[in-house]
Amino acid sequence: MYRYDQYDQAIVDARVAEFKEQVGRRLRNEITEDEFKPLRLMNGLYLQLHAYMLRVAVPYGTLSGVQMRMLAHIARKYDRDYGHFTTRQNIQYNWIKLEQFSDLLDDLSKVEMHAFQTSGNCIRNISSDQFAGAAADELADPRPYAELLRQWSTLHPEFSFLPRKFKIAVIASETDRAAIQLHDIGLQLRKDESGALGFRVYVGGGMGRTPIIGQVVREFIPVGQFMSYSEAILRVYNRYGRRDNIYKARIKILVNELGIVEFTRQVEAEWALLEPLGLDAPKAEYDRIIAQFAEPTYDLAAPDTLDLSDPDFAAWVSQNVHAHKQPGYAIATISLKPKAGIPGDASSAQMDVIADLAKKYAQDEIRVTHSQNLVLAHVRKADLYAVWQALDAADLATPNLDLVTDIIVCPGMDYCTLANARSIPIAQKIAAKFENDIEQQRDLGELKIKVSGCINGCGHHHAGHIGILGVDKKGEEAYQLLLGGSGAEDASLAKILGPGFDAEGIVGAVDKLIAFYRSARTNPSERFLDTYRRLGAAPFKEAVYG
Amino acid sequence: MGNHDRVASADGQDQVAVGNAAAPPLDDTPALLRFRSDAPDDGPLSPLADFLADGNAAAVRLDPADDARSLIPHLGRLRLIEVAFPKFRDGRGYSAARMLREAGFTGEIRAAGDVLVDQIGFMRRVGFDSFAPAKPLDLSVVKLTLERYPYVYQKAADGLQPVWALRHG
Ligand code: HEM
Ligand code: SF4
Numbered sequence: 001m002y003r004y005d006q007y008d009q010a011i012v013d014a015r016v017a018e019f020k021e022q023v024g025r026r027l028r029n030e031i032t033e034d035e036f037k038p039l040r041l042m043n044g045l046y047l048q049l050h051a052y053m054l055r056v057a058v059p060y061g062t063l064s065g066v067q068m069r070m071l072a073h074i075a076r077k078y079d080r081d082y083g084h085f086t087t088r089q090n091i092q093y094n095w096i097k098l099e100q101f102s103d104l105l106d107d108l109s110k111v112e113m114h115a116f117q118t119s120g121n122c123i124r125n126i127s128s129d130q131f132a133g134a135a136a137d138e139l140a141d142p143r144p145y146a147e148l149l150r151q152w153s154t155l156h157p158e159f160s161f162l163p164r165k166f167k168i169a170v171i172a173s174e175t176d177r178a179a180i181q182l183h184d185i186g187l188q189l190r191k192d193e194s195g196a197l198g199f200r201v202y203v204g205g206g207m208g209r210t211p212i213i214g215q216v217v218r219e220f221i222p223v224g225q226f227m228s229y230s231e232a233i234l235r236v237y238n239r240y241g242r243r244d245n246i247y248k249a250r251i252k253i254l255v256n257e258l259g260i261v262e263f264t265r266q267v268e269a270e271w272a273l274l275e276p277l278g279l280d281a282p283k284a285e286y287d288r289i290i291a292q293f294a295e296p297t298y299d300l301a302a303p304d305t306l307d308l309s310d311p312d313f314a315a316w317v318s319q320n321v322h323a324h325k326q327p328g329y330a331i332a333t334i335s336l337k338p339k340a341g342i343p344g345d346a347s348s349a350q351m352d353v354i355a356d357l358a359k360k361y362a363q364d365e366i367r368v369t370h371s372q373n374l375v376l377a378h379v380r381k382a383d384l385y386a387v388w389q390a391l392d393a394a395d396l397a398t399p400n401l402d403l404v405t406d407i408i409v410c411p412g413m414d415y416c417t418l419a420n421a422r423s424i425p426i427a428q429k430i431a432a433k434f435e436n437d438i439e440q441q442r443d444l445g446e447l448k449i450k451v452s453g454c455i456n457g458c459g460h461h462h463a464g465h466i467g468i469l470g471v472d473k474k475g476e477e478a479y480q481l482l483l484g485g486s487g488a489e490d491a492s493l494a495k496i497l498g499p500g501f502d503a504e505g506i507v508g509a510v511d512k513l514i515a516f517y518r519s520a521r522t523n524p525s526e527r528f529l530d531t532y533r534r535l536g537a538a539p540f541k542e543a544v545y546g
Numbered sequence: 547m548g549n550h551d552r553v554a555s556a557d558g559q560d561q562v563a564v565g566n567a568a569a570p571p572l573d574d575t576p577a578l579l580r581f582r583s584d585a586p587d588d589g590p591l592s593p594l595a596d597f598l599a600d601g602n603a604a605a606v607r608l609d610p611a612d613d614a615r616s617l618i619p620h621l622g623r624l625r626l627i628e629v630a631f632p633k634f635r636d637g638r639g640y641s642a643a644r645m646l647r648e649a650g651f652t653g654e655i656r657a658a659g660d661v662l663v664d665q666i667g668f669m670r671r672v673g674f675d676s677f678a679p680a681k682p683l684d685l686s687v688v689k690l691t692l693e694r695y696p697y698v699y700q701k702a703a704d705g706l707q708p709v710w711a712l713r714h715g
Pocket of ligand 1: 048182206207209409410415416418457458459
């Protein structure tokens with residue numbers, strides 16, 4: 001994975017020093033809270049219901065064992081012994097004290113980590129495929145390109161006061177594990193007819209209160225020019241994105257108001273001016289970064305067989321383990337959705353276990369997924385059983401990846417000032433109905449439930465096969481039910497099924513939906529989403545409200 | 547240290563100008579912080595629309611929604627372009643300045659209004675070389691801010707080489 005050189009380290013050190021100085025000026029009242037707010041937001045520091053919340057960046061979701069150990073240390077020393085992995089592959093801490101913040105930043109910078117640009121109206125942490133570098137179906141590792149974007153977007157002088165936040169995701173497979181069509185810019189690596197590498201560029205996807213699927217502005221931009229092309233997109237957005245209304249300020253609204261044809265014309269015209277200015281890094285820099293993501297030295301003699309005689313292990317393998325491009329290796333997903341747990345939470349002790357396993361068995365590398373799980377991307381099949389046993393002992397081996405209990409959920413009313421309703425307890429109540437019967441879950445197959453505590457949609461409810469949205473109904477917590485969303489390559493937006501429910505009602509409604517699906521599917525490989533797409537909303541509505 | 551030399555040679559006026567700009571800010575007039583050695587333009591500023599209608603002025607003011615590129619045919623006779631920042635959060639002026647520099651403008655580009663010390667590093671990079679902040683800036687903090695970063699990650703309008711160029715230079 002990428003290691004800082006002297007330049008990267010010097011910039012991070014300067015940034016940390018700058019923010020400490022800004023905090024100092026705020027504490028001495030030399031700047032107002034209003035002036036301080038964008039500064040702290042650009043350093044991932046939110047003021048929440050009970051305390052400061054800090055979001056630490058995990059660039060493109062990849063971190064080393066050493067970094068994971070530091071995240072555990074931070075949880076132990078500055079928080080309440082746990083952290084929360086987010087849908088944008090970062091980690092959040094909910095109980096940070098401002099006085100300790102300087103020390104915390106110092107600790108992070110010791111392991112090449114920071115919290116820059118994890119919030120605020122700037123280009124946020126770049127996200128990517130959690131199977132990058134290991135997936136059997138990828139064209140090349142997408143992370144070197146994400147790293148190029150990380151550097152380009154860090155402290156970008158023109159784009160640090162955008163109309164609104166800006167999220168970019170990069171993938172290199174046909175299978176979309178990073179929800180690129182729901183990002184402000186989604187980049188998909190592909191080849192043109194001559195075999196040259198480039199990107200298909202989607203712009204204007206997003207969730208929030210106006211969910212929109214991204215549209216293609218360019219079928220192919222050569223990799224050597226994608227940075228100047230991104231610069232052109234950002235400039236058009238910075239100049240013309242709406243600033244009169246925060247809810248209409250994302251690039252998706254601009255794209256929709258101009259129409260994709262006119263928006264594309266403006267981007268191309270801008271790019272024609274920018275491209276000759278030499279904004280793209282030279283090939284030598286691409287090569288330098290690509291070399292740092294070189295494949296690990298594989299054990300070529302590693303056996304490609306697995307002993308599945310332990311049925312619990314076999315269940316985990318069939319659900320949570322994916323094919324690796326290297327024979328003898330596998331990709332293992334660590335579920336952060338245990339029974340009665342809080343989706344995405346990991347304790348310090350669990351983080352330490354994972355760091356140990358990464359070091360011992362997985363090339364010292366860990367990934368964070370957008371569905372709030374973790375991944376060990378390069379595990380010898382021969383070591384999988386030992387890995388599984390250690391995970392199991394730490395309550396990290398729930399075999400439920402992509403199943404009904406693998407729920408994405410935002411912090412909701414338990415932590416968030418913007419919430420209309422609690423979301424964590426709803427997810428827990430739904431999961432409780434299924435979590436004791438893994439066979440039943442497996443029988444139901446892939447089923448993505450996503451819960452947000454308000455219209456901002458941090459829990460991706462628009463992209464849920466079943467989406468749940470907390471709303472405020474005359475001062476009472478209430479929940480809307482949406483069906484048919486997908487954040488994958490077959491992206492679609494979920495639609496509201498009918499009137500909302502209270503907390504008890506929504507759990508019952510999900511039950512009825514699932515029972516109906518079970519009876520209506522044509523065969524066990526037809527997913528919930530497929531059945532919904534085949535039959536439409538009417539029979540599901542009938543099943544719930546009828 | 548070697549690197550600070552690089553910053554200074556690309557943009558030699560920084561230290562001096564900050565040092566010389568230390569005239570005490572008056573309460574009723576915003577202090578002007580300049581990074582140029584020529585004399586400031588004291589002439590009246592025309593709003594863009596007036597300028598485009600009967601373009602004789604040598605100084606023009608751009609509001610956030612104005613199209614900076616509409617000045618490109620007239621850059622040769624402009625000495626000062628002031629870019630208004632009514633609210634610091636409105637970042638359109640950063641694009642305006644950089645586009646003017648990209649078009650070859652070498653006159654003064656001034657950021658005026660809600661200009662805060664934490665922004666002027668970015669503003670210098672996109673091509674601003676004078677500042678008329680509504681609230682006077684603490685010059686010691688300005689100096690600290692401008693000397694903060696030893697390297698930059700991307701090209702802008704200040705001639706600094708990004709780290710990718712230094713790495714492979
Ligand atoms: C608790 C503090 C949080 C606050 C105050 C907050 C606030 C917001 C707001 C206001 C939006 C809507 C922005 C817009 O539509 O323009 C948003 C979107 C989003 N947030 Fe959060 N959020 C919080 C936590 C989280 C967490 C924990 C996650 C991940 C689990 C998350 C992931 C997202 C995502 C994925 C989106 C939608 C993506 C998009 O903007 O298109 N947020 N958040
Ligand atoms: S969706 Fe709403 S309630 Fe949930 S974290 Fe985001 S802002 Fe808070």
